[in-house]
Amino acid sequence: MTTIFALLSVIVGFFLLIKGADWLVEGSSSIARRFGISDLVIGLTIVSFGTSAPELLVNIFASLGGNADIAVGNIIGSNISNTLLILGVTAIIAPLAVQKSTVFKEIPFCLLATLVLFFMANDMLIDGYSISELGRGDGLVFMGFFIIFMYYTFGIRKNNVADENGHTEAKISKWLAGGLVLLGLAGLTIGGEFTVRGAVSLAKILGLSEAFIGLTIVALGTSLPELTTSVIAALKGKSDIAVGNIIGSNIFNIFWILGISSVIRPLPFQAAINIDLLVVIGSTLALFVFIHTGRIPRRLFLWWKQKDGHMLSRPEGIMLLSSYVAYIVFVSWRG
Numbered sequence: 001m002t003t004i005f006a007l008l009s010v011i012v013g014f015f016l017l018i019k020g021a022d023w024l025v026e027g028s029s030s031i032a033r034r035f036g037i038s039d040l041v042i043g044l045t046i047v048s049f050g051t052s053a054p055e056l057l058v059n060i061f062a063s064l065g066g067n068a069d070i071a072v073g074n075i076i077g078s079n080i081s082n083t084l085l086i087l088g089v090t091a092i093i094a095p096l097a098v099q100k101s102t103v104f105k106e107i108p109f110c111l112l113a114t115l116v117l118f119f120m121a122n123d124m125l126i127d128g129y130s131i132s133e134l135g136r137g138d139g140l141v142f143m144g145f146f147i148i149f150m151y152y153t154f155g156i157r158k159n160n161v162a163d164e165n166g167h168t169e170a171k172i173s174k175w176l177a178g179g180l181v182l183l184g185l186a187g188l189t190i191g192g193e194f195t196v197r198g199a200v201s202l203a204k205i206l207g208l209s210e211a212f213i214g215l216t217i218v219a220l221g222t223s224l225p226e227l228t229t230s231v232i233a234a235l236k237g238k239s240d241i242a243v244g245n246i247i248g249s250n251i252f253n254i255f256w257i258l259g260i261s262s263v264i265r266p267l268p269f270q271a272a273i274n275i276d277l278l279v280v281i282g283s284t285l286a287l288f289v290f291i292h293t294g295r296i297p298r299r300l301f302l303w304w305k306q307k308d309g310h311m312l313s314r315p316e317g318i319m320l321l322s323s324y325v326a327y328i329v330f331v332s333w334r335g
Contacts, residue, residue, distance in 0.1 A: 003202070003205055005198075006201035006202045006205065009194045009197055009201070014191065016187045018232070020185070020187020020189075022232055023183045024047060024180070024187075026180055027180025028177075028184075028241065029042065029236075030174075030180070040099055040156070040243075041244070043241035045150075047245045048246070050225075051225040052226075053185065056257050059071045063264040063265045064264060071258070071267055072258070072269060072270075075254060075257060076276045077276070078249075080279055082223070082246045083246065083287055084320045084327065085320075086223060086226050086246055090317070094234035096243055096311060099243075101156065102247065103288070107284065107287060107288050109251060111281070113250065116145065117258065118281065121138075121269040133269055135262060140263065141259075142254065142256070188225040230246060250284075279327055286320070290312055
């Protein structure tokens with residue numbers, strides 16, 4: 001790929017990502033209003049599952065091909081970038097107001113998913129087995145937890161639906177809203193592919209190493225659907241979609257994607273990945289603490305209409321993003 005085509009691929013990719021995220025947020029929000037479903041549930045389900053589609057496809061092909069390290073590393077790396085990079089950048093651009101249920105239910109459930117993965121993957125450490133792996137039984141347990149999560153989200157689907165005037169009507173038709181969701185998902189998928197391919201080609205033309213490309217450009221490129229969707233949702237005042245997108249993606253990644261992957265073929269687990277898994281646990285705990293420390297300013301009470309509201313503020317976003325940079329530096333040093 002020549003320099004011009006590589007640059008054009010990046011530009012077209014970014015355009016599709018931005019428009020795709022805009023369409024996805026607009027369409028899903030309209031569906032939420034029309035059917036009386038809260039933005040939080042839309043973020044936890046439709047949006048998060050859609051933006052996690054690349055991870056799902058990568059893991060299915062990795063499992064079928066016997067590439068266990070790719071399947072496991074893809075999920076752990078994705079969850080780290082979701083929490084530290086994407087929520088960090090989003091909070092810096094537009095501070096995120098967070099529902100009380102998210103603080104005390106969804107985030108703890110996300111932490112539970114990571115802890116379950118840690119204990120199930122470490123057969124050597126916990127049970128003294130000769131090898132550690134995620135077997136088919138582990139995968140079925142993961143999928144069972146995911147069904148429980150879906151049952152929970154179905155139960156809260158109508159919480160905090162009404163807007164300031166108590167209306168829940170959709171501004172556009174259901175067919176247009178559904179079309180926007182599909183166009184948004186397509187735009188995110190194609191845009192991410194264009195951006196990654198173009199960026200990798202540019203990096204190689206500039207003589208950058210493959211390690212640098214993988215840790216920076218490709219890693220960021222595969223996270224662009226979640227990043228652009230969360231940022232645009234936050235700028236539109238849809239904090240529930242922005243936060244729900246990330247929390248839902250993290251839960252979906254572990255319980256559903258890893259569940260399917262290990263059912264397709266048992267996944268050997270390398271002990272060295274425990275360090276990265278501990279980073280996932282630590283980042284989730286940090287998010288839980290930061291949301292508690294970032295209280296909503298008094299001037300926003302009327303807009304938020306909850307005196308017990310919480311917020312992920314800009315200083316905390318900077319801390320999350322800085323932690324991600326430190327993690328990338330550590331991974332580069334580790335090799």
